[in-house]
Amino acid sequence: ATQTEKNLFREIIKISGIGPKLALAILSGIGVDDFWAAVRAAETGRLVKLPGIGKKTAERIVIELRDKAGAGGPGDLGMLNASGVTIPASPIAEARAALESLGYKLPEAQKLTDAVHKEGMSTDQIIREALKRAIR
Incomplete structure (x- = not known):
């Protein structure tokens, strides 16, 4: 697991009713960026599709992690590592956050970035x- 996944795992198990086994199931069913995007957009339907997650658990995840997933939070710009230093997220996640701040809705920002993203592109190139x- 990457450091970002480990940090997300720690955040998930802090939620009441979610233990390590369920947290691992969540991480195996969705990527870190996608998880934070779902939490930020309050897409409980997307979370319910994960193994072991029901409607109430999905709502609890969104409520408890929403403030951590907001603009400038771990879902957009990175996660804090063990020593408290921010690790930047991927360029595609940063580009999505930038497009959202320009007024694009999350699904549209995801669609645009996914369509243009190629390996090795910088955040600026993806946004451009x-x-x-x-x-067009």
Whole structure:
């Protein structure tokens, strides 16, 4: 597991009713960026599709982690490592956050970034290409 996944695991097990086994099931069913995007957008339906997650548990996850997943939070710009230093998220996650701050809805920002993202692109390049695609 990556450090970001470990940090997300620790956040998930802090929620009452979720233990290590369920937290691992969540992490095996969804990526870190996708998890934070679902929490940020309060997409409980997306979380319910994960193994072992019911409607009430999904709602509890969203409520308890929403403030940590907001703009500038771990879901957008990285996670804190064990020593408290912020680890930047992937360029695609940063580009999505930038597009959201420009007024694009999360699903549209995801669609645009996924369409233009190529391995090795910087955040700036992804944003530039996504905006070009949005104009077309």
